[in-house]
Every structure is written in structure tokens, then in C-alpha cells.
Amino acid sequence: MIDAGTIRSRWWSRRHRLAFVGWLYALPTAVVVGFLFVVPIAMALWMSLNRWPILGEPTLNFPNNYTSIPRDFLFVQAISFTILYTAIITVVLLGLGLFLALLVEGQSKVVGVLRTAYFLPAVVGLTAAALLFYALYAPGFGPINPILQDLGLIDEPIRFLGSPNTALFSVIAMMTWKFAGFYMIILLVGLQGIPRELYEAARIDGAGRLQSLRYITLPLLRPSIALCLVLMVSGAMLAFENFFVMTQGGPDRSTVTMVMAIFRAAFSQLDLGRGAALAIVVMTALVAFNALWLTLVRRGQT
Numbered sequence: 001m002i003d004a005g006t007i008r009s010r011w012w013s014r015r016h017r018l019a020f021v022g023w024l025y026a027l028p029t030a031v032v033v034g035f036l037f038v039v040p041i042a043m044a045l046w047m048s049l050n051r052w053p054i055l056g057e058p059t060l061n062f063p064n065n066y067t068s069i070p071r072d073f074l075f076v077q078a079i080s081f082t083i084l085y086t087a088i089i090t091v092v093l094l095g096l097g098l099f100l101a102l103l104v105e106g107q108s109k110v111v112g113v114l115r116t117a118y119f120l121p122a123v124v125g126l127t128a129a130a131l132l133f134y135a136l137y138a139p140g141f142g143p144i145n146p147i148l149q150d151l152g153l154i155d156e157p158i159r160f161l162g163s164p165n166t167a168l169f170s171v172i173a174m175m176t177w178k179f180a181g182f183y184m185i186i187l188l189v190g191l192q193g194i195p196r197e198l199y200e201a202a203r204i205d206g207a208g209r210l211q212s213l214r215y216i217t218l219p220l221l222r223p224s225i226a227l228c229l230v231l232m233v234s235g236a237m238l239a240f241e242n243f244f245v246m247t248q249g250g251p252d253r254s255t256v257t258m259v260m261a262i263f264r265a266a267f268s269q270l271d272l273g274r275g276a277a278l279a280i281v282v283m284t285a286l287v288a289f290n291a292l293w294l295t296l297v298r299r300g301q302t
Helices: 004-048 075-104 109-123 126-137 142-148 162-194 198-204 209-220 222-237 242-244 257-266 274-299
Strands: none
Touching: 004 274, 075 222, 075 257, 109 162, 109 242, 126 162, 126 242, 162 222, 162 242, 198 209, 209 257, 222 274, 242 257, 257 274
């Protein structure tokens, strides 16, 4: 007869064995994350504590790299521009992504073709998309100005990338073309997880489409919307390739993002320590925002 102690020891041994196997499966990923994420962050943190020229020996100068940030006019200007860009692109992508997801929610063959067409720009590389739109906007050979002139919509060519406002919205148009279909897919998955019975019950009770959208779709779509917002805000706050390729930060440094300011400090002014300090500040702000946002989302679900 097996006593209770023997049964308990066998249960604990099996539990420990399963945990050990689980750790073995997770070990390769943990090693990769450690080398590609934790180690670079630790190195960047150490660099931010030093004056670290590309040529020469680093010297400890903490906290000068951090205390000089408020006096960095370009970075301070980049913060306000990046926040403006983040606010606009987030609203545009979320609204358009939700609209497209509602549009292609059905199961017909036409809907399948539309899903593919809307999602295809997402597979294009960001640098390639920026170069494509740079060519489309070019005043000398780009096709957009001639088409608008032939239609009688403009009298003279528009300098899409030649003024602060047009440059910003020209980049936003490119980003919308590229990423609207990507966020459409995320929201579409959330929509397909909503039980159809809820809509049928609401229809029987006399609810219209707007009422169903407000009281059923949006509340139950909250996790998908939260994920989209995290990806949108993080991506916009770290914007670099799109502005670097299309505007180079111009005109008059009006489209310099925070990452472009970090790049300038590290590789144009050859001060890796100050660039690392700026990067640490941006990373800390992003981590804090995402943690706060996810905490609010979890509280709203309880």
C-alpha cells in the first residue's frame, strides 16, 4: 500500500521534471534575448555614463550626458515633433484600420481579394516604401503633380517635401499606405472573435449598426485596440527610416525625430556617450508608457 508521503513525493518530482523540461525549451530563447537585448542595453547604459568618442578612450563624465539633454535644442524640438507625428499617425492608422477591418469582415471571394490588396503594402520594406513615395513626390519626374495638374486640381507643382506641413503629411500618407492593412488584420482577428449571437440579439432588440458598434464591437475589441496602440505609439516614437529617406530631417530641421537626433549626436557629432544617454531616455519613456497603458487596459477588463 502506497502512503500519502510517497504519492506527494512522486507528484512533486513529476512537477519538477516538467518545470525542468520547460526551462530547457526556454533556454535557447533566453540566451538569444540575453545576447541581443539585455547585453546591448547594459552596454548602452555604460556608454551613457561616459564621454565616448568614436576615436579615443572613453572617460567617465556622469551625469553630464544626462544633464545636458535639456540644453540640446535639436533633441527638445525633436520631442515635440515626434509627439505631434505620433498623435496624428495613431489616430489615422487606428481609424482607417478599424474601417477596413469592418469593411472586409465578410466571407465572400471579393472580400478575400480586398484583404490581400489592403495587406500587400505591409510586406514592402519601410526603406523601399519611403524611396517609392520619394520618387512619387519628386517635383521633376514624380507622377503625382502631373496627374493633379491634368485633373485641374492644382495650377503649379506642389513641393510635397519642401515645407514643414506638407513634408509631415506626405510622410504620414506613406506610412498610412504601408501599415493600414497590417493593423486591419489585427483588428479583423479581434472582430472575428466576437460571437455573432450578440449582434443578432442586439438586432432583435432594435439596435442599429452604430449602436452595435458602440456597445458591442468597440468594448469587445478593446484588447486588439490596446495592442494596436502599443505598436503604433512605439513605432511612431522610434520613427527614423521614413523621415531619414524622405526628408533628411528638413526643411530647416522641422522633421527631425528623436531617433534622428540620437543618430546625429552619436554618428555626426561623434559622441557615442551622449547618443547613448538620449537613447536610454527614449527607451525609459517608452517602457513607462507601455507599462502604464497595459496596466490601464488590464484594470478596464476587470
